[in-house]
Amino acid sequence: MSNRVLSLPLSRFDHHVKKGRCRNYDRCGNKIKKPRRYYCSKLCSGYLFSISNWSTLRQIVLERDDHTCQVRKCRYRNPGKMEVDHIKPIGLGGDPLDPDNCQTLCPNHHKIKTKNDVRWIHHKKKQALRKKLQMERQLRRRQWGQFRLRF
Numbered sequence: 001m002s003n004r005v006l007s008l009p010l011s012r013f014d015h016h017v018k019k020g021r022c023r024n025y026d027r028c029g030n031k032i033k034k035p036r037r038y039y040c041s042k043l044c045s046g047y048l049f050s051i052s053n054w055s056t057l058r059q060i061v062l063e064r065d066d067h068t069c070q071v072r073k074c075r076y077r078n079p080g081k082m083e084v085d086h087i088k089p090i091g092l093g094g095d096p097l098d099p100d101n102c103q104t105l106c107p108n109h110h111k112i113k114t115k116n117d118v119r120w121i122h123h124k125k126k127q128a129l130r131k132k133l134q135m136e137r138q139l140r141r142r143q144w145g146q147f148r149l150r151f
Contacts, residue, residue, distance in 0.1 A: 052097065054097070057084075057097055057099060057102065058084045058102075060099050061084045061099055061102040061103070061104060062079075062082060062084065062104055064099070065103065065104035067079040067082050067104065068082075068104065069082070069104060069105050069106040069109055070103045070104055070105060071105065071106075071109045074106060074109060076106035076108070076109075078106075081106070081107060082104050082105070082106065083104070083105055083106070083107060083110040084102050084103070084104055084105075085102065085103055085104075085105045085110050085113060085114070086101055086102055087101050087102065087103055088101055089117045089120075089121060091117075091121040092117075092120070092121060092124065
């Protein structure tokens with residue numbers, strides 16, 4: 001298989017790869033017997049290439065979670081209406097195509113979680129902006145103090 005099939009750069013997978021080991025590092029990591037191969041089997045290569053788009057990742061997560069909401073004490077189960085959500089939002093550094101970062105939620109819980117995520121992301125960005133402005137003020141004060149001492 002060529003590298004063009006995968007929409008993600010291979011560097012995403014390379015940082016965990018040991019020489020002579022399967023690139024499917026989080027699932028397999030077996031030794032590779034044939035030279036110039038990246039995966040130990042067709043199953044491993046197919047798994048990584050299949051999660052390179054959202055629709056297949058969504059199906060993997062829905063099947064893994066058995067089409068049920070992952071919130072405790074929620075008994076909602078409707079295979080046509082379930083939604084897949086990122087546990088750690090992409091805006092806060094979550095991996096967009098990692099099945100371990102996804103969960104199945106019912107529409108009600110997905111709406112609640114998304115609302116809280118948006119608030120949290122806004123809070124984090126606001127906090128970062130405040131810190132940046134505070135550092136700029138301190139820098140201006142220092143520069144002004146040096147300017148006043150010269151004269």
